[in-house]
Amino acid sequence: MRPAGHALLTAILLATAAGAASAPAVTHYVLDAPKSSLEFTFQQAGAQNKGKFTRFAVSFDFSPDNLAASRLDVTVEIGSLDTGDQERDDTLHGADLFAVAKFPQAHFAASQFNKTAGGYEAIGKLTIRGVTRDTRVPFTFRTADEHGVAVGYMSGKTTVRRLDFGVGQGEWKATDQVGNEVGVSFALRLTPTATAH
């Protein structure tokens, strides 16, 4: 091998090694539940209705500069759903809709992240009512210095088709009174705990 080629190869190897070594550590975030929200909107009888989940857990390992090592894990207690109407909530808990007794939690786990024009995109698996589907969730993320702590703010919204997950059996399969598309939006306050690696 000619010296010039050898030098080039060395340079590439060194650069790669340096790149790997300097890959920024991801930060581990946990949810500040009282200051976070997970809401949904749905069409009922032609009108837009709202609801929210009051209990959910988030584990987020993230660095904008190291998306490869970033991880998101969200667990939602379906029983905590609140549409502002007890009768409706009870109906949603029932076997034909969320079947909370059998499937108490929904879960989203993502290990692939992309930078997008407006922010980021988490690509992972969403499980609701025992059905798992590949799902992309766009989000924005920023940190704010609060008393010397770099607090993370994550927000976004996506659309979930309830029938893809079997949320709607029997008569609830019809979409004329209750729409198939459910808008899900989240605004999370995330506090850093430790540097993962």
Place this chain on the structure above:
Amino acid sequence: MVMRNTTHRWGAVAQLLHWLIVVLIIVQVTLAALAGDLPLGMKKLAMLARHKSVGLTILGLAMVRLGWRQLNPTPALPQTLKPYERTLARFTHAMLYVLLFAMPLSGWMMSSARGFPVSWFGFFQLPDLVPKSQPLYHALVTTHQSLAVLLGAVVTLHVAAALKHHYVLRDDVLQRMLPLSTTTQGTRR
């Protein structure tokens, strides 16, 4: 058939509005009765959605009707009526107009208070009239139901009076609200 009212007879527009609202009120009572017995499910949602849409339609028609009434002469009551009968007739008609507004508005407020927004046949969504509130919702349910009972009573009086005019007094009060009737004025002896 004349579109506008005369001092003796209701025109086609007033008649159409009157009878259309009669039909829609019958639909409303039927839907409310059928939905009332159902558990929360698709059928109930569908019926209540229709009940709300038809109610809003009645509200719209009531506004058109009141407007049309202002722009037209009102056929005079027969000369033969006693003063208390005139007062009663005016009161009954005023009550019917008030209820044509109060029924849909109380229903709309009821939905808003429960946190179930109202749409008109799925074409557009209406704003909430009152904030979501459980006590307010229960109060409005009572209001809506009481107004329905009151409407039933006033309608009964209204129909009884129309039949009395037709069969007992034998004047044209009923006929002048009927589309195919040819009587133009006075009594029909």
